[in-house]
Structure formats: C-alpha cells, structure tokens
Amino acid sequence: MSHPLHSRASAGRKPRAQRKALPEKITAGSKLQRRVAALQGMDLRHIPTSEFADLDGDNGPIEQAIELLESLQTAADVQRDAARDSAALDADDTSTARDWNSDAPLLSFADEQQLFRALNLLRFRACRLRSRLSPSAPSKKALDQIDRMLAIVERIRSQLVNSNLRLVSSIARKFSSQYCDLDEFSSDGCMILLGAIDRFDYSRGFRFSTYATHSIQRHFYRTWKVRQRRREHFPNAGAEVLSEVPDQFVDEPLCEDPQSVVSDLLANAESVLDDREQQILISRYGLKTSSSQARTLREIAADLGISKERVRQLQLKALEKLRELLPPELGVLRS
Secondary structure, eight states: OOOHHHHHHTTTSOOOOHHHHHHHHHHHHEEEHHHHHHHTSSSSOOOOOOOHHHHTTTHHHHHHHHHHHHHHHHHHHHHOOOTTGGGGGGGGGHHHHHHHSSSSSOOHHHHHHHHHHHHHHHHHHHHHHHHTTTSSSOOOHHHHHHHHHHHHHHHHHHHHHHTHHHHHHHHHHHHHHHHHHHHHHHHHHHHHHHHHHHOOOOGGGGOOHHHHHHHHHHHHHHHHHHHHHHHHHHHTTTHHHHHHHOOOOOOOSOOOHHHHHHHHHHHHHHTOOHHHHHHHHHHHHTTTTTSSOOOOOHHHHHHSSSHHHHHHHHHHHHHHHHHHOOOOOGGHHHH
C-alpha cells in the first residue's frame, strides 16, 4: 500500500513523456520568435502600385517571372560553356574588366518590367504578412511562406545584377585612370546597382538601364572628384615612397634555414590571416599540397567568385600581414 503523501505528490506530477516534451516545445517557440525578430529587422522596401490590390491572390506575375529566370539561366549556361571552350579565355593575363563581364543575357524592356513587377509584388506581400505576425506566438506556416517569397526576390535581384554587369564595367572603364582603379570602380558600381534595383519604380515606364546609369555615374563622379583633390594635396606622395627604396641590395642568404622560417610563418598564419587570405596564399604558392603546384590568379578567382585583380590585392595584403611575423634578424624583408 502506497503512502498517502507519496500518492498526492505523484498525482500532481506530470508524466515523464510530457516533462521531456516541454523543453522541445519551448525551444521550437523560441526559434520561431527568433525568426520573427530577424524578419522584423529586414529591409523589405518596395515600390507599391495600385495594381497590387487587383493582383491579390493572383500568382501569375510571380510564376511568369520564375519561368523567365529559368530561361535566362539556361541561356547563360549555354553562353558560359561556349566561352569556356574559347581559346581567348585560356590566358592568365586577360584584363580585369573581363572578370566583371557576365554570361547573363541582356534584358529587354518587357523582361525588366516582368522581373521588377514580381520583385515588388513579392516584397509587398511579404511585408503585409510580416505585419500580421504575432511576436509571442508566430505562425510557422506564415514564416515559411515569407521565406519562400524572399528567396524568389533574391533570385530576381541576382538576375538583374548579372544582366547589368556589362553596364557597370562599361562605365567603370570611363572613370578608371589606372589599372588598379578599374576593379575598385567595378566593385563599387555593383553595390550602387543593388541600391538602384531596390529604388527603381518600374511603373513609370522607363528602362532600368537608364536609371542605373545615372546612379552609377553620379557615384563614380563623386569618387573621382575626391581622388582628384587628394592628388592635388599630395602630388609627390609616390616620389616620397620611392625615395625610401635602397639603391643596392646585398646578395647574401638572409637566414641559414629558410625552410624553417616558412614553416614557422605557416604555423602562425592563422593568428593574422582570415580563411580567404590563407586559401589564396596556399593556392597561389602551392603550399600544403602534395603536388606543390601553384595555381593561377584566374583559377583562384573562379573558386572564390571574385575578380582576378581582387585576388591579387588580397594576396599582397596577406603577405604584408605575414611580413610582420618575420623574426628581427630578417629586418631586410620586414622593411
């Protein structure tokens, strides 16, 4: 016979299965709340038009945009395969500007209208759904629906960027005065292009390329003016740097065991280099590989998804960081 006190305590206690399920339920709720918090911080700016109210429940514009994206991707794949077979792309000394050109087909006015209509419609609906979410008890179904909408939005934005990279490259060439400036202008131009995509009002009936050209040119002109003023204030900066370069060098071994110096540098590289910088140096100089075969800038750029000139800049930056790790007796290399 069980003790009365023990029976009362057992009666008020939840079954073991329920006690285990409770933390899982709390965890699931916390995840949904975190998703809502992240969603509330997103910028879902869009250009509202009167036609969105008439399209309530109509997914036709979105489905048409998805079909267009798939056909454009197919055309880009065909063009990329043809370019890969071309002998003109085999040389490693191809200009940086080529790296900023895209295989994506150019968009017609109808294509632009279709993609921008779907982009703004999706953001409009996602914003409306977000406003109806309960912060304390959000709907997982609604959150998943918003995520699917925003995933299509990002596909559309990527397509619009890729189809207008030639425009960015063309304008960048006009403003770049030095080889190293071209990559910088092109990179900035892509950021301006993304902002132009978010601000473009397709309902006014203009071509996006016209709007983007004005935005990019304004930014490049401001950047160019700043650099011109800097050159006017510091006209002899290059000569001062060159004057510090020694006229002679000593043709003697800098250390008795150079291999040990390299090993020490690699061992300490993780403390000063990020993952991308380490990958560039290892690939560029054939380090830590059985074949010890160095890779070209173009091959590394293709792996990382950046331009060849950007790889070169990151390589120099990483070498500068490693130079600081050299022992004091190798002061010639550190200077």
